Amino acid sequence: MTDHESSRQEPHPFYTQLPTTLKLCWRGKTWSADILSRKADSAAAALGRLKVKPAGRIAVMVKNPLDFSRLFLASIRANLIFVPLSAVWKSREVQTALKLISPALVIADEPFISHFEHETAAVVATKTLLQEADGQEEDFRPPGARPEEICTILFTSGTTGTPRAVQLTRRNFSASADSWQHLLRFTPRDHYLNCLPLYHIGGMSILTRALHSGFKVTFTEAFDARKVNALIDQGGISLISLVPTMLAKLLEERQEAGFPSALRAVVLGGGPVPQSLLARCQAANVPVIFTYGMTETCSGIAGWELDPSAAETENLHLKIGRPFKNVSLDAELGELVVRGPMVMRGYLGEEVSGGVHRSGDLGYADDRGNYYLELRREDRIVTGGENVDPREVENILLKHPLIEDCYVTGLPDDRWGQKVVAYVAGEDLLENSESLKAEIRQFCRQHLADFKVPRQFVILSEVPRNALGKVLRSRL
Numbered sequence: 001m002t003d004h005e006s007s008r009q010e011p012h013p014f015y016t017q018l019p020t021t022l023k024l025c026w027r028g029k030t031w032s033a034d035i036l037s038r039k040a041d042s043a044a045a046a047l048g049r050l051k052v053k054p055a056g057r058i059a060v061m062v063k064n065p066l067d068f069s070r071l072f073l074a075s076i077r078a079n080l081i082f083v084p085l086s087a088v089w090k091s092r093e094v095q096t097a098l099k100l101i102s103p104a105l106v107i108a109d110e111p112f113i114s115h116f117e118h119e120t121a122a123v124v125a126t127k128t129l130l131q132e133a134d135g136q137e138e139d140f141r142p143p144g145a146r147p148e149e150i151c152t153i154l155f156t157s158g159t160t161g162t163p164r165a166v167q168l169t170r171r172n173f174s175a176s177a178d179s180w181q182h183l184l185r186f187t188p189r190d191h192y193l194n195c196l197p198l199y200h201i202g203g204m205s206i207l208t209r210a211l212h213s214g215f216k217v218t219f220t221e222a223f224d225a226r227k228v229n230a231l232i233d234q235g236g237i238s239l240i241s242l243v244p245t246m247l248a249k250l251l252e253e254r255q256e257a258g259f260p261s262a263l264r265a266v267v268l269g270g271g272p273v274p275q276s277l278l279a280r281c282q283a284a285n286v287p288v289i290f291t292y293g294m295t296e297t298c299s300g301i302a303g304w305e306l307d308p309s310a311a312e313t314e315n316l317h318l319k320i321g322r323p324f325k326n327v328s329l330d331a332e333l334g335e336l337v338v339r340g341p342m343v344m345r346g347y348l349g350e351e352v353s354g355g356v357h358r359s360g361d362l363g364y365a366d367d368r369g370n371y372y373l374e375l376r377r378e379d380r381i382v383t384g385g386e387n388v389d390p391r392e393v394e395n396i397l398l399k400h401p402l403i404e405d406c407y408v409t410g411l412p413d414d415r416w417g418q419k420v421v422a423y424v425a426g427e428d429l430l431e432n433s434e435s436l437k438a439e440i441r442q443f444c445r446q447h448l449a450d451f452k453v454p455r456q457f458v459i460l461s462e463v464p465r466n467a468l469g470k471v472l473r474s475r476l
Contacts, residue, residue, distance in 0.1 A: 015073065015076045015077060015142075015145075015151075015170065015211075016077070016142055018033040018036065018037055018211060018214070019033060019188075019211075019212075019213065019214025020032075020033050020034075020214065021033070021188035021214035021215065021216075022036065022210055022211065022214045022215070022216075023215075023216040023217070024036060024065070024066060024069055024207075024210070024216075024217050024219070025216065025217065025218040025219065026064070026065050026066050026218070026219045029066060031066060031069075033214070036069065036070065036073065037073075039070045039133075039134075040070050040073035040074040040077060041074070041077065041139075041140035042133040042134060042136070042140070043070050043071060043074035043129070043130060043133045044074040044075075044077045044078040044140050044142070045133065045136070045140045046074075046129055046130075046132055046133035046136070047074060047075070047078050047080060047105070047129075048078060048140075050105060050122065050124070052078075052080055052104045052105050053104065054078075054079040054080070054143065055079065055080070055081060055149075055150070056080050056081065056103075056104035056105065057080070057081045057083050057101050057102065057103045057104055057105075057153065058071075058075050058080050058081065058082055058083060058103060058104065058105050058106075058107060059083045059085055059097075059098060059101065059103040059105070059106045059107070059108075059121075060072075060075075060082060060083065060084050060085065060106075060107045060108070061084075061085040061087060061094070061106075061107070061108040061109060061112045061115070062084075062087075062107065062108070062109055062126050063087050063109055064109075064126075065194075065198055065219035066219075067126055067130060068084070068198045069198075069207055070130070071107060071126075072084075072152075072198075072204075072207070073211070075151070076151045076152075076170070077140070077142040078142070078143075079142075079143050079145050079149070080104075081150055081151060081152065081153055082151060082152045082153075083097075083101055083103065083152070083153045083154075083165075084152075084154065084198065084199035084204070085097060085155075085199060086155070086197070086199050086200075086449065087112070087197070087199065088449045088450065088451070089115075089449055090446070090447060090448065090449065091114070091115045092447055093163075093448070093449065094115040094116070095115075095118070096163065097155055097163060097165075098116075098119060098121075100163070100165050100348065100349075101153060101165055101348065102121075103119075103121045104121055104122075105121055105122050105123075105124065106119055106121055106122070106123040106124070107124055107125075107126055107129055108123065108124075108125065108126060109125070109126050109127075110125055110126075110127065113125060145170065146170075147169065147170045147171040147174065148169050148170070148171055148345075149169060149170060150167045150168065150169050150345055151168065151169060151170050151173070152167075152168045152173070152204075153165045153166065153167055153168070153348060154166045154168065154199070154200075154201055154204070154295050155295075156294070156295040156296065156387055163389075164347045164348075165347060165348035165349075166295045166296055166344050166347060166348075167344055167345040167346055167347070167348055168298055168344055168345070169344075169345050171341055172298040172341070172342050172343070172344060172345070173205075173208045173212075173298060173342075174212065175298070175326060175340065175341035175342040176205060176208070176209075176297075176298040176299050176342040177205075177208050177209045177211075177212035177213065178212070178325070178326070179301070179324040179325040179326055179327065179342065180205075180209050180299070180300070180324070181209070181212065181213050182324070182325040183289075183303070183324055183325070184239065184265060184267075184289075186209065186213040186214075186215050187215065188214055188215060189215075189238070190215035190216065190238045190239055191215070191216045191217075191218065191236050191237050191238050191239070192206055192209075192210065192215060192216065192217045192218070192237075192238070192239040192240070192241075193217075193218050193220065193228070193231060193232070193237045193239070193240040194206045194207070194217050194218065194219050194220065194241065195220045195223050195228060195240065195241070195242060195246060196241055196242075196243075196385070198219075200385075200386075201293075201294075201295045201298065201299050202241060202243070202269060202270060202299065202385065203241075205298065205299035205300075206241055218231070218237075223246055223249075225246075225249040225250050225252070225253040226253055228240075228246075228250060229250055229253055229254050232259060232260065232263055233260060235260060235262055236262060237260075237262065237263055238262055238263060238264050238265075239263075239264065239265050239267065240263065240265075240266055240267070241267040241268075241269070242266060242267070242268055243268070243269065243270035243271060243384055243385025243417070244268060244270065244271060244273050244274065244277055244384075244385070244416075244417045245384040245385065245415055245416050245417065246385075247266065247268060247277065247281070247286075247288075248274075248277050248280070248414070248415060251277075251280050251281075251284060251286075256280060256283065256284055257284065258284045258285050258286065259284075259286060259287070263287065264287060265287050265288075265289050266286055266287055266288045266289070267289050267291055267300075268288050268289065268290050268291065269290070269291040269292070269293060269300055269385070270382065270384075270385030270386075270417075271382030271383070271384075271385055271417040271418065273290060273316075273317050273417070274317060274412070274413075274414045274417065275316070275317045276414050277414070278306070278316050278317055281306055281308075282306065282308045282310070285308045286306070287305075287306075288305070288306040289303055289304070289305050289306075290303055290304055290305075290306065290319065290321065291303035291321075292320040292321065292371075292373075294357075294359065295344075296338075296343065296344045296353075296357045296359075297327075297338050297340070297342055297343055297344070297357055298342040298343075298344065299342075300324070301323060301324055301327045301329065301338055301340065301342065302320050302321050302322060302323045302324060302327065302329055302371060303320075303321045303322075303324065304319055304320075304321030304322065304370065315372060318372045318373045318374070319370060319371075319372050319373075320336075320363065320370070320371040320372060320373060321370055321371065322369055322370055322371070323371075326340050326341060326342070327339070327340040327342070328340060329371055331363055331364050331365055331371070332358075334362050334363070334364070334374070335358055335359065335360070335361070335362060335363075336359040336361045336362070336363045336371065336373075337356065337357070337358050337359065338356070338357045338359060339355055339356050339357075340355065341355065343355045343356060343357045344357065360380065361373055362374040380410075381408075381409070381410030381418050381420055382410070382417060382418055383410065383413075383416045383417060383418045383419060383420055383451060384416045384417065384451060385417075386451045386452075388410070388420055388451065388452050390407075390408035390409060390410075390420075391408075392448075392452065393408045393420065393422065393444070393448065393452055393453075393454065394406050394407070394408050396443075396444055396447045396448055397422060397424060397440070397444070399447075400440060400443050402426045402428050402429055402436070402440075403424050403425070403426050403429070403440070404425055404426040404427065405424075405425045405426070405462065405463045406422060406423060406424045406425065406463065407422070407423045407463050407471045407476070408420060408421070408422050408423075408454065409421055409423075409473070411456075413455075416455075419455040419456060420452065420453070420454045420455055420456075421454060421455070421456045421457075421458065422440075422454035422456070422457050422458070423458045423460055423463055423476055424440065424457060424458070424459055424460070425459070425460045425461060425462045425463045429459050430459060430461065433459045436459070437457045437459070440457060441453060441454070441457065458476070460476075464476065
């Protein structure tokens with residue numbers, strides 16, 4: 001074998017051949033593996049005609065989950081890097097992300113095109129690109145690719161007010177899907193209801209598990225508890241992934257009644273689980289699997305199943321459980337450290353991870369090998385399954401002409417897991433405080449996605465700080 005021949009790699013089978021039992025459903029449409037594969041190939045060919053070089057970054061702001069799935073697979077087959085942008089971001093947040101990734105191409109739905117009016121890269125409407133692809137179907141031969149190549153960049157909240165770009169490889173997705181296959185034992189008969197956004201690792205990982213294991217996925221519109229419960233009660237749904245807020249709404253809407261026996265697992269992740277929700281799950285005999293993970297680990301890497309008959313629930317809301325297949329989880333100096341093939345390549349512009357991720361979460365293991373969170377570091381808020389960086393919110397608040405100082409934190413909340421709370425101070429704030437709170441909230445909504453906008457404002461004469469400028473939280 002020559003050096004040239006040995007350096008060539010066949011495309012990773014996870015992306016070139018799809019399980020024949022795969023089905024993706026949305027709004028009455030069903031795409032089989034064959035349909036998705038052909039549509040992905042035609043879209044990959046269309047991307048090739050746009051002269052995007054291999055490993056070029058494609059920023060995508062698309063709401064239709066079938067179009068999203070098609071473009072995701074097309075980008076990977078064309079050896080491009082797929083970068084989904086949140087559909088709830090405002091223009092400022094979009095521009096921050098674009099500066100970080102420097103995309104070669106932007107693909108966006110018509111309602112989002114205005115976000116990119118100052119973008120230097122080419123911008124094409126989703127409908128235009130895909131119609132052109134459908135009109136010129138041709139044989140597409142994927143170029144060779146290595147499993148360790150980056151295929152996707154997802155954004156997660158940083159610690160400086162700037163989002164961090166998480167680089168995920170083909171191997172990351174394949175390893176994660178394999179560990180989940182080992183956990184949930186997917187079969188072609190499974191029907192997964194996906195209520196999570198695809199631009200989030202929670203939603204995207206359901207798609208990649210389906211590409212790996214070949215089950216049926218039905219995508220929902222924006223989460224609606226009544227409609228989701230109706231889909232579950234119609235029968236056939238065997239799996240669903242939720243964040244605590246969603247599950248609480250489902251139980252409330254069905255008046256705490258249990259779920260049909262066909263639903264074999266409710267996968268819960270995305271943040272702290274209130275003890276009150278644990279009790280409700282036990283009472284309704286909900287088949288919950290609690291999971292712990294993050295974007296940097298390509299979804300969940302540890303978990304545990306709730307025992308409805310368990311008498312002791314005092315620390316269960318902090319329980320992480322045991323590591324999944326091929327995951328090493330350790331508490332090093334109190335910090336949870338993850339090792340495994342599903343750990344990201346690294347943050348864009350920062351050091352390569354080497355398959356190791358220091359989570360920033362503090363925790364410990366018991367003598368049975370179960371891990372528990374002690375707390376989440378104060379620079380992260382998880383509300384309704386979404387990460388919020390307090391410094392980003394503080395940066396926006398400080399742009400308000402009446403706010404001289406502020407402090408943003410997360411407080412426990414039965415509905416959201418945590419809620420974003422802002423303590424604000426300024427010489428002119430104390431008068432007409434109630435009307436000012438509404439005005440400040442509206443100011444935040446102009447610059448932040450809704451889940452980042454504080455749900456509670458506390459107006460102070462000053463934010464208490466020590467001599468080093470650290471906020472004295474005990475005095476708030």
